[in-house]
Amino acid sequence: MAIAIAIAALVLISIAFQLLSPWWLTPLASNWGSIDTALQVTLWVCGIFFVALNMFLAFSLFRYRHREGHRAHYDPESVTLERRLTVWTAVGIAALLAPGLIAWNKFVTVPKDASVVEAVGQQWQWSFRFPGKDGVLGTVNSRLITPDNTFGLNPDDPFGRDDILVESSEVHLPRGRPIKVLLRSKDVLHDFFVPQIRAKMDLVPGTVTYLWFTPTRTGTFEILCAELCGVSHYTMRGALVVDEEPAFNAWLSQQPTFAQLTAEAGQAAPNTSNPRPNS
Numbered sequence: 001m002a003i004a005i006a007i008a009a010l011v012l013i014s015i016a017f018q019l020l021s022p023w024w025l026t027p028l029a030s031n032w033g034s035i036d037t038a039l040q041v042t043l044w045v046c047g048i049f050f051v052a053l054n055m056f057l058a059f060s061l062f063r064y065r066h067r068e069g070h071r072a073h074y075d076p077e078s079v080t081l082e083r084r085l086t087v088w089t090a091v092g093i094a095a096l097l098a099p100g101l102i103a104w105n106k107f108v109t110v111p112k113d114a115s116v117v118e119a120v121g122q123q124w125q126w127s128f129r130f131p132g133k134d135g136v137l138g139t140v141n142s143r144l145i146t147p148d149n150t151f152g153l154n155p156d157d158p159f160g161r162d163d164i165l166v167e168s169s170e171v172h173l174p175r176g177r178p179i180k181v182l183l184r185s186k187d188v189l190h191d192f193f194v195p196q197i198r199a200k201m202d203l204v205p206g207t208v209t210y211l212w213f214t215p216t217r218t219g220t221f222e223i224l225c226a227e228l229c230g231v232s233h234y235t236m237r238g239a240l241v242v243d244e245e246p247a248f249n250a251w252l253s254q255q256p257t258f259a260q261l262t263a264e265a266g267q268a269a270p271n272t273s274n275p276r277p278n279s
């Protein structure tokens with residue numbers, strides 16, 4: 001009896017916590033309403049089953065409690081009950097999976113007109129690279145990373161000369177255009193996450209991952225690393241500033257290109273020396 005009351009109380013407290021909790025999704029700032037829909041459907045399906053199953057358990061404990069003169073009877077199989085359980089479990093699982101699959105299909109299908117930006121993660125900061133006027137990112141190699149070439153750009157690749165390098169962890173993007181974010185890590189696993197954008201993806205050393213989104217409102221949003229990546233993981237934050245197109249173009253035009261930075265560093269361009277010729 002006490003257990004039945006405790007289970008019913010837990011259900012009611014859980015519902016109250018959900019209704020009164022201040023911790024809810026931040027207002028959406030991208031096209032990913034379908035991810036919110038998937039989250040809501042998951043919450044509702046799990047919530048309904050959580051309440052129904054636990055209340056049934058509490059009811060059964062109360063209804064079939066031990067009483068003098070009552071005897072349990074052995075009923076090992078019930079075809080009707082098993083059929084119902086199978087059907088309703090299948091409906092529940094399908095309802096959980098379907099919205100996620102629809103959202104995932106959109107998530108992995110990048111629009112052809114998406115503009116590209118690269119986000120580079122390292123312990124414990126972000127930096128960013130835009131392709132420049134030619135629209136193509138130059139090739140990179142971790143072995144080429146030096147204090148003067150923090151992105152590891154290949155100095156012999158003509159596509160890399162005009163790449164725009166943002167060495168601060170604040171990046172600007174224009175509102176209303178699809179953006180493909182290429183994700184590259186210099187060291188360990190990181191995860192690019194902007195709560196208001198919803199989209200997040202792991203950065204995996206040795207490969208390039210990606211995600212895409214269309215910013216739908218201007219503002220400054222926090223970029224987080226959502227993968228425990230070392231002792232200072234919590235400091236790995238950045239800022240995503242969504243501007244209207246003219247303000248974005250003005251900001252972008254102030255960022256240096258790889259060619260400008262190498263010239264500043266006093267290196268003759270193009271630089272053909274390999275910092276580790278023997279490796």
Ligand SMILES: [Cu+2]
Pocket residue numbers: 121122124189190191225226227228229233236
């Ligand atoms: Cu990290």
